[in-house]
Amino acid sequence: MNEKIVIKSGRVLDPASHLDEILDVAVIDGKISEIGKSLNAEDSKVINAEGLWVCPGFVDMHVHLREPGQEDRETIASGALSAVYGGFTAVCCMPNTDPAVDSVGAVRYIIERAKSAGFAKVYPIAAITQKSEGKSLTNMASLFEEGAVAFSDDGRTVMDALIMRRAMEYARGIYTNGISAPISLHSIDENLARGGQINEGKISAILGLAGIPSCAETIAIARDIALAELTHAKVHFAHVSTKDAVQLIREAKSKGISVTAEVTPHHLALTDSELIGYDTRFKINPPLRSEEDRAALCEGLKDGxxxxxxxxxxPHTQIDKDLPFDSAPFGTIGLETAVPVTYTILVKSGILSPLKWVEALSLAPCTIFNLPGGKLKVGAQADITVVDPSADFFVKPDNFKSLSKNSCFIGKKYSAKPVFTFIEGKCFSLCL
Ligand SMILES: [Zn+2]
Known part of the structure; x- marks a missing residue:
C-alpha cells in the first residue's frame, strides 16, 4: 500500500536501546523506516505527537478471550478490539476456554479467528495438560509447532509435582531460535485455597468470608522454583500477588534460576480493603492482598x-457477577484500563521511570515469550503505542469495547491514556 506515516515530535521511549528523546518515527509499508530528528514528511500522513509518548507496541502476555465456548463474555474479535483500545498491539490468550486449547485444531482456530478480526495480534498459549485437568500432558511439541507461544493450565494449578516436572522437561526440549518454550504458571496451592473467596486476613475476618492465605501462593511458587532449578526450564510466574512470593522469585533470580514473573494492574493498584462492600467486581484470583503486599509488588517491578x-x-457477564458473593466467578477485565492505572500508580508516583514502565509493558513480555516486537527499531514491524501522559482517565463501563464490563476500576480516576495504536503500520485513533 506504500502509505508513509510520520509520527512527529513525540517523546520516543525504547527500553531496548535506552532511547528517551524527542524524535520523529517514520513508517512505510507496515515497518519502521526511520527514527530521527525532523524527518521528511512530504506525501506522508502526519501524526502530531507533541507532548505524547511513542512506545513499542504494548503486549499483554495474559488475557482470557473466552472463545471458544463462552462468547457471551468475550470473543477473540471483541477481546482483540478491546486490546487495541487499551493500547495493546498484541495479547497472549490463556487456554482455559471450552474446550481447552489442548489440540492443534484449537491453536489453529485462535490464530485464524484473530487474523480475520484484524485488530490486535493474538498469540495462543496452549494447555500443559489435557483439558487442563493436571493429569496427562498435551502434545506440547505439536502445539508449539502450530503456533502456541507458551504453555499454561491457568485458572488451575498443576498440583502433581511429577507432572509439572515432566511438563518442564518437555518444554525445555522444545525450541525456537535456540530458546526453550516458556511455561506460564498459575501457582496457587488448590488445597489451601479451596473455598477461599478473598485474601485471608483482617478483612476476610470482618466480612466473614473464607480466606485464601498468602502461603497458598508461596508454597506453590517455592515448589515450582525448585522444579525450575531441577529442569532448567523457562518458568514464568503469572499474576504474582504476595510480598513473600516476590522475595522467593528475587532470591531464585539471584541464584541464576531461569524464572520470570508478571504482576497485574489490579494487584499493583488495589488492596482487599476494596471488598468491604462485598462488591463482586473485586472478587479476583489470586485475591487483592494487603497494602504491604501491594507495595512489595511495586518494589519488585522496580528492582527487577x-x-x-x-x-x-x-471477562464475566453481569448476570454471573450479580450472583451471591460465594457463587460469583473470580476475575476483572483489564485491557482498557492497564495503561492509565499502571502509569498513575508507577510512573506518576515516581516509582518507575517512563522507560522502565514501557519495558514492563512491551520488551519484557516479548523477551519472556520470545515474541516479535517490543522494540522501536528501523526495519521492525510498526507495532507502536502512543500514550498521552497528561490526559485524565475516568473509568466508565460505557466506554469499554470489551463485551464484558466487570472492571474493578469503574468509577476511579487515573492519569494518562493511549491515543493511537499502530499494528504493522495500521493506525487506530483511540480518541473517544
Ligand atoms: Zn491464573
Whole structure:
C-alpha cells in the first residue's frame, strides 16, 4: 500500500536501546523506516505527537478471550478490539476456554479467528495438560509447532509435582531460535485455597468470608522454583500477588534460576480493603492482598524481581457477577484500563521511570515469550503505542469495547491514556 506515516515530535521511549528523546518515527509499508530528528514528511500522513509518548507496541502476555465456548463474555474479535483500545498491539490468550486449547485444531482456530478480526495480534498459549485437568500432558511439541507461544493450565494449578516436572522437561526440549518454550504458571496451592473467596486476613475476618492465605501462593511458587532449578526450564510466574512470593522469585533470580514473573494492574493498584462492600467486581484470583503486599509488588517491578505487567483480563457477564458473593466467578477485565492505572500508580508516583514502565509493558513480555516486537527499531514491524501522559482517565463501563464490563476500576480516576495504536503500520485513533 506504500502509505508513509510520520509520527512527529513525540517523546520516543525504547527500553531496548535506552532511547528517551524527542524524535520523529517514520513508517512505510507496515515497518519502521526511520527514527530521527525532523524527518521528511512530504506525501506522508502526519501524526502530531507533541507532548505524547511513542512506545513499542504494548503486549499483554495474559488475557482470557473466552472463545471458544463462552462468547457471551468475550470473543477473540471483541477481546482483540478491546486490546487495541487499551493500547495493546498484541495479547497472549490463556487456554482455559471450552474446550481447552489442548489440540492443534484449537491453536489453529485462535490464530485464524484473530487474523480475520484484524485488530490486535493474538498469540495462543496452549494447555500443559489435557483439558487442563493436571493429569496427562498435551502434545506440547505439536502445539508449539502450530503456533502456541507458551504453555499454561491457568485458572488451575498443576498440583502433581511429577507432572509439572515432566511438563518442564518437555518444554525445555522444545525450541525456537535456540530458546526453550516458556511455561506460564498459575501457582496457587488448590488445597489451601479451596473455598477461599478473598485474601485471608483482617478483612476476610470482618466480612466473614473464607480466606485464601498468602502461603497458598508461596508454597506453590517455592515448589515450582525448585522444579525450575531441577529442569532448567523457562518458568514464568503469572499474576504474582504476595510480598513473600516476590522475595522467593528475587532470591531464585539471584541464584541464576531461569524464572520470570508478571504482576497485574489490579494487584499493583488495589488492596482487599476494596471488598468491604462485598462488591463482586473485586472478587479476583489470586485475591487483592494487603497494602504491604501491594507495595512489595511495586518494589519488585522496580528492582527487577518482577519483569512484566499483564492484565489477566477476565471477562464475566453481569448476570454471573450479580450472583451471591460465594457463587460469583473470580476475575476483572483489564485491557482498557492497564495503561492509565499502571502509569498513575508507577510512573506518576515516581516509582518507575517512563522507560522502565514501557519495558514492563512491551520488551519484557516479548523477551519472556520470545515474541516479535517490543522494540522501536528501523526495519521492525510498526507495532507502536502512543500514550498521552497528561490526559485524565475516568473509568466508565460505557466506554469499554470489551463485551464484558466487570472492571474493578469503574468509577476511579487515573492519569494518562493511549491515543493511537499502530499494528504493522495500521493506525487506530483511540480518541473517544
Ligand atoms: Zn491464573
Amino acid at each position: 524481581a518482577i519483569d512484566a505487567i499483564a492484565t489477566d483480563h477476565a
